[in-house]
Amino acid sequence: MKLTLRIWRQHDTEAPGGMATYDVDGISPGMSFLEMLDTLNERLTVEGEEPVAFDHDCREGICGACSLVINGEAHGPERTTACQLHMRSFRDGDTIDVEPWRAAAFPVVRDLVVDRAAFDRIIQSGGYVSVPTGSAPEAHATPVPKAAADSAFEHAECIGCGACVAACPNGSAMLFTSAKVNHLGALPQGAPERETRVLDMVAQMDAEGFGGCTLAGECATACPKGIPLTSITAMNREWLRASRKVPRS
Amino acid sequence: MARTVWGSTVGKKAVMAVSGLVMLLYLVVHMFGNLKIFFGPGTFDSYAHWLRTLGEPFLHYEWALWIIRVGLVVAVVAHGVAAYQLSRRDLRSRPVGYVHTKARSSYATRTMRWGGVILALFIVWHLLDLTTGTVQRGFVPGHPYHNVVAAFHDWWNNAIYIVAMLALGLHVRHGFWSAAQTLGAGSATRNRVLKGTANALALVLTAGFVAVPVGVMTGLVS
Ligand code: HEM
Ligand code: SF4
Ligand code: FES
Numbered sequence: 001m002k003l004t005l006r007i008w009r010q011h012d013t014e015a016p017g018g019m020a021t022y023d024v025d026g027i028s029p030g031m032s033f034l035e036m037l038d039t040l041n042e043r044l045t046v047e048g049e050e051p052v053a054f055d056h057d058c059r060e061g062i063c064g065a066c067s068l069v070i071n072g073e074a075h076g077p078e079r080t081t082a083c084q085l086h087m088r089s090f091r092d093g094d095t096i097d098v099e100p101w102r103a104a105a106f107p108v109v110r111d112l113v114v115d116r117a118a119f120d121r122i123i124q125s126g127g128y129v130s131v132p133t134g135s136a137p138e139a140h141a142t143p144v145p146k147a148a149a150d151s152a153f154e155h156a157e158c159i160g161c162g163a164c165v166a167a168c169p170n171g172s173a174m175l176f177t178s179a180k181v182n183h184l185g186a187l188p189q190g191a192p193e194r195e196t197r198v199l200d201m202v203a204q205m206d207a208e209g210f211g212g213c214t215l216a217g218e219c220a221t222a223c224p225k226g227i228p229l230t231s232i233t234a235m236n237r238e239w240l241r242a243s244r245k246v247p248r249s
Numbered sequence: 250m251a252r253t254v255w256g257s258t259v260g261k262k263a264v265m266a267v268s269g270l271v272m273l274l275y276l277v278v279h280m281f282g283n284l285k286i287f288f289g290p291g292t293f294d295s296y297a298h299w300l301r302t303l304g305e306p307f308l309h310y311e312w313a314l315w316i317i318r319v320g321l322v323v324a325v326v327a328h329g330v331a332a333y334q335l336s337r338r339d340l341r342s343r344p345v346g347y348v349h350t351k352a353r354s355s356y357a358t359r360t361m362r363w364g365g366v367i368l369a370l371f372i373v374w375h376l377l378d379l380t381t382g383t384v385q386r387g388f389v390p391g392h393p394y395h396n397v398v399a400a401f402h403d404w405w406n407n408a409i410y411i412v413a414m415l416a417l418g419l420h421v422r423h424g425f426w427s428a429a430q431t432l433g434a435g436s437a438t439r440n441r442v443l444k445g446t447a448n449a450l451a452l453v454l455t456a457g458f459v460a461v462p463v464g465v466m467t468g469l470v471s
Contacts, residue, residue: 008348019348072351097349104342169354170339202259211342212258212335214361215427216354229430230437237433239259 001027001087004095005040007052013107019097029088033076034059034066036087037098053111059083061224064159067166068112069099074163074222081161081224101166105173105208116162118208119176123160125204126197127180129189148186155183157225164219164227170211175219177205178235179227185238195242202239258338259431261331266428268328273421273450275321280457286470287460290394297393329369336362357423364416371413378406401465410462418455422447 002025010017024040031039034056041051057065061084070076076085090096098112106114131137144152158179165173181198184190190197213232220229254260282300286293303313352359374384378400382388387399401407425447429435435443464470 006348069347069349072347072349099347099349102343102345102347104344171342172339202257206258209342211339212262213431214339214358215423215430216358218353221353228437230435230440233430233433233435236259236263236431239257240263240433243254243257243260 001029001090001092003027003036003090003093006095006097007112008099009052009111010100010108012110017108017111019099027087029086031087032059032083033068033070033085033087034083053109053113055113056083062159064161067101067114067116067162069097069101069166071097074101074166075161075224079221079224079226081159084224101162103162103165103171103210105171105210106162106165114162116160118210119160119162119173121208122173122177122201122204123180126193126200127184128193129184129187130193131189142188144187148188152183152186155179155186155227155231158183158223158227159225161224163222163224165210167218167222168211168213169216169218170214172213172219173205173208173210174213174232174235175223175227175229177201178231181235181238182231194238195246198235198238198242199246202235258335261335262431264327265331265335266431268324268331269424269428271324272321272328273425275317276417276454277450280454283461284457286394286397287464293394293397294392325369325372329365332362332365355423357419360416360419361423364420367413367416368420371409371416374409375413397461398465398471401462404466407462407466411459414455414458417458418451421454422451425450 002023005022005024006019007022008017009020022040022044024036024043027036027039034054037052037054044051055065055067057063059066061081064081066075066082068075068082070082070085075082077089078085100106100108100112101114101116103114105118106116109115156179158176160176162176164175165171168175181201184197185194215229215232217229220227220231254263282296285296300314301311377383378385379393379396382390382396385396385400388396401410426435426440426443429443461470
């Protein structure tokens with residue numbers, strides 16, 4: 001396959017950026033999107049040009065590092081991560097636009113790499129359960145109902161990639177935050193911190209400068225892990241419940 | 250950190266949802282009342298008079314009406330201010346946009362902001378037209394039937410009302426469903442019913458309101 005790529009190039013956070021055009025040849029339909037970028041980067045390196053910086057790690061759809069907006073869609077045209085997207089989803093001669101996640105809370109570090117530390121701070125603010133460590137607890141000490149385990153697992157699938165923020169017209173982090181709130185809220189181990197968790201995580205999310213939810217639903221469409229839009233509804237319910245129970249600070 | 254309802258995006262959205270639903274409830278009642286115009290001047294004008302004596306003798310003349318008006322002003326202001334503040338925040342959260350843009354959400358979803366502004370302007374026009382009569386030649390206080398017929402004699406006023414009611418239908422279509430999610434009432438099993446209800450409400454409201462100017466235009470009401 002022969003392709004024309006238009007890629008966002010930006011030297012660092014402060015530098016102005018712009019789209020640069022590259023032609024690549026010899027792409028096989030079985031290559032992943034990242035392997036296609038590797039092919040381009042090998043050539044750029046040989047030619048003495050700066051390779052295109054992009055985030056990646058596992059390349060098997062489980063780490064959440066890869067983060068490319070391809071032709072205006074977070075992770076591209078298939079419902080998967082960019083590393084699991086294959087070139088057979090494109091046609092010979094296509095022009096493909098590649099851009100970084102766009103959000104005030106995700107500043108561009110370089111080219112297609114953005115800083116997603118805002119997500120880490122949201123998790124730090126409440127995305128945990130406090131447990132005594134030391135001796136391992138008896139496995140059956142806390143029974144978990146099957147339905148709760150299933151719901152927790154569905155939400156625990158979030159890999160923190162940030163595609164939901166990138167796809168949302170408001171750059172909102174509601175889907176990501178709700179995945180963690182619902183994951184831990186469904187389990188008995190998460191019950192003691194149920195109220196403070198949702199209040200603190202939403203407050204941190206707001207403090208990071210993410211937008212609000214307008215129920216456009218683009219996040220759930222883009223999410224490679226299928227976190228549903230109703231996850232946000234459930235978090236709203238949790239937040240309203242918690243704000244009635246916890247005294248205002 | 251802000252943990253108040255108004256200080257949080259989730260809480261502020263809940264204020265929008267509740268104020269929106271208050272206005273929606275009012276609009277359903279309002280539309281129903283408007284349709285009495287098809288039963289002639291006697292029915293319509295006495296209904297308007299009854300609105301003023303509502304709650305008597307416990308309430309004084311027109312008090313019930315004023316209580317409703319105050320409630321509506323509070324709802325409109327809360328809704329508008331929350332919409333403005335949340336929208337500004339949403340726009341700020343993506344200072345650099347995408348080069349390759351793609352519109353995927355529905356038309357109703359994308360027009361909430363401008364549709365809301367159209368509705369706000371319409372509310373002002375509607376009050377000046379049929380409540381105070383400021384912008385209407387031949388307005389006679391206390392004779393609503395006559396005033397409605399007079400108002401819809403001008404084709405351009407019909408156009409204003411019809412466009413505004415189409416905007417209302419779109420706003421309610423996304424708004425009702427959206428409010429249910431904001432208030433935590435939606436779920437995977439309930440959302441089909443909620444979407445259906447939103448569409449039905451939008452359709453009934455728009456058709457019910459538009460029926461009056463169309464009735465005058467076609468001579469059914471004169
Ligand atoms: C004062 C003029 C108005 C403005 C500026 C306005 C603006 C907005 C905006 C920007 C939204 C959020 C859109 C989104 O979530 O994508 C919204 C939602 C909504 N509006 Fe309005 N609107 C106005 C009038 C009305 C009226 C007359 C009604 C009555 C039917 C209404 C009912 C709603 C409802 C129920 C919502 C959903 C709230 C939620 O998402 O939880 N609005 N409005
Ligand atoms: S909710 Fe989905 S899109 Fe958002 S961070 Fe988690 S896995 Fe990525
Ligand atoms: S590189 Fe790990 S999910 Fe794509």
